[in-house]
Amino acid sequence: MSHSVSGGRTTLADYRTALTAPGSRGPAIASVLARLPIAMIGIAALLYVQRETGSFAAAGLVSAGSLVGVAAGSVVQGRLIDRFGPTRPLLITTALFAGAVATLITFIEAGAPTALLVLLAGGIGITEPMVGSASRALWGRLVPAGPARSAAFSYEAISMEVFFILGPGFAGALAAAPWPGTGLVIGASVMVAGSTLFALSPVVRAWGAAPSRRRPLLGALASPGMRTLAVAALGFGVVIGFVEVAVPASATNAGHATVGGLLLSAWSVSSVVFGVAYSLRPWPRSMGLRLPVLLAAFGVLVALLALPGSLWGLALAMLGAGALITPQSTAHSAAIELVAPEGTAAEAFGWVITSVTLGLAFGQSVSGYLVEASGPPASFLAAGVAAVALAAVVWSLRRTIRPATTTAPAELVGAAA
Numbered sequence: 533m534s535h536s537v538s539g540g541r542t543t544l545a546d547y548r549t550a551l552t553a554p555g556s557r558g559p560a561i562a563s564v565l566a567r568l569p570i571a572m573i574g575i576a577a578l579l580y581v582q583r584e585t586g587s588f589a590a591a592g593l594v595s596a597g598s599l600v601g602v603a604a605g606s607v608v609q610g611r612l613i614d615r616f617g618p619t620r621p622l623l624i625t626t627a628l629f630a631g632a633v634a635t636l637i638t639f640i641e642a643g644a645p646t647a648l649l650v651l652l653a654g655g656i657g658i659t660e661p662m663v664g665s666a667s668r669a670l671w672g673r674l675v676p677a678g679p680a681r682s683a684a685f686s687y688e689a690i691s692m693e694v695f696f697i698l699g700p701g702f703a704g705a706l707a708a709a710p711w712p713g714t715g716l717v718i719g720a721s722v723m724v725a726g727s728t729l730f731a732l733s734p735v736v737r738a739w740g741a742a743p744s745r746r747r748p749l750l751g752a753l754a755s756p757g758m759r760t761l762a763v764a765a766l767g768f769g770v771v772i773g774f775v776e777v778a779v780p781a782s783a784t785n786a787g788h789a790t791v792g793g794l795l796l797s798a799w800s801v802s803s804v805v806f807g808v809a810y811s812l813r814p815w816p817r818s819m820g821l822r823l824p825v826l827l828a829a830f831g832v833l834v835a836l837l838a839l840p841g842s843l844w845g846l847a848l849a850m851l852g853a854g855a856l857i858t859p860q861s862t863a864h865s866a867a868i869e870l871v872a873p874e875g876t877a878a879e880a881f882g883w884v885i886t887s888v889t890l891g892l893a894f895g896q897s898v899s900g901y902l903v904e905a906s907g908p909p910a911s912f913l914a915a916g917v918a919a920v921a922l923a924a925v926v927w928s929l930r931r932t933i934r935p936a937t938t939t940a941p942a943e944l945v946g947a948a949a
Contacts, residue, residue: 542811546683553674555735559667562733565726566663567692569719571699573660574598576715577653579703581640583712590646596893597650601657603889609662610882611751614875617739618666622731626724628659633720637713661727662882664692666736668865669877673739682866686811689861690804697800742875752880756932757871761864761880762887763929764823767922768860769888771827771834773895774915775799778837778908779850785908786843798847799854807858814859819870820930822863824923830856831919838909871933 551560574595582591605625612621632655639652671684699719706715730736752758780792816822833853840846864884872880895915902911 542679542683542686544812546679547687549680550671550675550684550687553680555733556674558733559670559730559736562726562730563663563667564691566661566723566730567667567726568695569699569702569723570660570664570692571696572703572715572719573656573723575700575703576706576719577636577656579707580712580716581649583707584640584643585646587646590649593646593650594653597653598657599889599893601654602660603657603886603893604654605658605660606662606665606882606885606889607751607879608658608882610665610879611876613662613666613669613878614742616741617736618670618878619731619737619739622661622663622666622727625659625661626727626731629656629661629727630720630724632656632659633716637716640713661723662878662885663727663730664688665878665881665885666730668868668881670736670739672869672877674735677869681869683811685865685869686807686862689858689865690807690811692861693800693804693807693858697797697804701797752872752876752883755871755873756929757867757934758873758880758883760926760929760932761823761867761871762883763922764827764860764867764926765864765884765887766891767827767919767926768830768864769891770895770922771830771891771915771919772857772888773892773897774899774911774918775834775837775853775895776892777896777899778903778911778915779846781903781911782846782908783843788843791843795843795847795850799850799857802851802854803857806855807862810859811862814863819863819867820933823867823933824927824930826856826860826863827926828920828923830860831916831923834919835913835916838912867933870935 550556577598578591578595581587581594585591609621609625632652636649636652636656639648668685668688671681671688675681675684703715703719706718709715753762776796779795780789783789783792783795814822816825830853833849833856837846837849837853840849865881868877868880868884895918898914899911902914
């Protein structure tokens with residue numbers, strides 16, 4: 533684990549070094565297959581339920597159930613991967629995930645009540661194989677600490693952003709198929725295939741169980757720096773959640789409902805482009821400063837989305853705000869290398885996923901209320917206020933962003949997970 537409190541710059545050569553490291557090609561290709569549908573599953577399920585029931589309310593609840601499941605399952609799966617290695621946990625969860633998807637489809641076709649569908653969607657989220665956590669942790673084994681490893685983490689963040697651009701588009705296109713469940717089946721099938729290939733890759737199978745030892749009961753959260761990182765990730769998710777509701781509402785109010793999705797894709801595109809440039813010269817250099825500065829700047833740029841009076845103006849403002857999405861994702865991933873206790877990398881990434889997911893759920897729910905009560909500009913302003921407030925909390929805790937101790941206080945120690 534790195535013992536630097538600052539994040540160094542990377543070069544394009546560092547990306548090449550990471551992606552051509554011995555043993556990396558198979559897992560990298562498999563992880564692309566496994567993670568490509570990650571933003572597709574929930575939307576495909578939402579569109580499927582809406583087509584079958586005619587209710588957006590029921591569809592939204594099913595999608596929310598899936599998000600809650602992901603939030604719960606990511607940490608548990610991460611801890612199992614740290615303890616036993618990725619192969620067994622991923623193969624088991626992949627099988628459970630396939631069964632959960634088949635069960636949900638069966639009950640949707642049978643016209644089951646919404647409450648049951650929400651519960652089954654939660655099962656899909658819990659069992660969704662966390663290849664992202666394992667893939668991110670694997671780079672620490674394949675690439676030595678330094679710029680090449682930083683480039684690997686940047687690649688993970690940038691590729692995820694690309695998947696979030698492509699996934700909703702695929703889901704929307706497949707929703708027009710004669711059978712509305714086509715998108716869910718195809719997305720789940722690709723995820724199952726990719727997860728299985730990743731789990732069975734030679735370098736992944738060589739990652740065996742960790743030595744039996746006493747571990748903190750709080751796991752990765754035993755580190756104060758990890759708790760600070762979770763707050764930063766929560767703030768990031770809150771802002772995204774506000775925007776994901778307010779932007780489509782702005783488009784609908786302007787009489788162009790279909791443009792909402794395109795606007796969200798626009799800020800994802802600027803995120804990828806700027807994310808690559810930012811990784812070449814990240815700022816601030818100190819990770820303890822980088823986390824709050826990026827979050828606060830993101831909040832200010834999102835608050836400015838309240839100013840444009842047209843969709844064209846909103847689109848331009850979205851391009852500016854989106855530029856800070858991937859830099860934050862990259863910073864979160866790099867900070868794990870610094871603050872997570874030894875042997876908890878996959879679980880730590882699970883906590884980041886959980887924090888972002890809970891932030892999304894909170895932001896979306898509050899944003900929906902504000903949009904109905906006061907209009908989209910109020911939601912954009914509220915997102916900015918929330919981001920700056922949480923950035924202030926992270927700023928006050930910035931000194932915790934330092935190498936984690938490998939031992940925990942006696943009262944926090946318990947049996948291995």
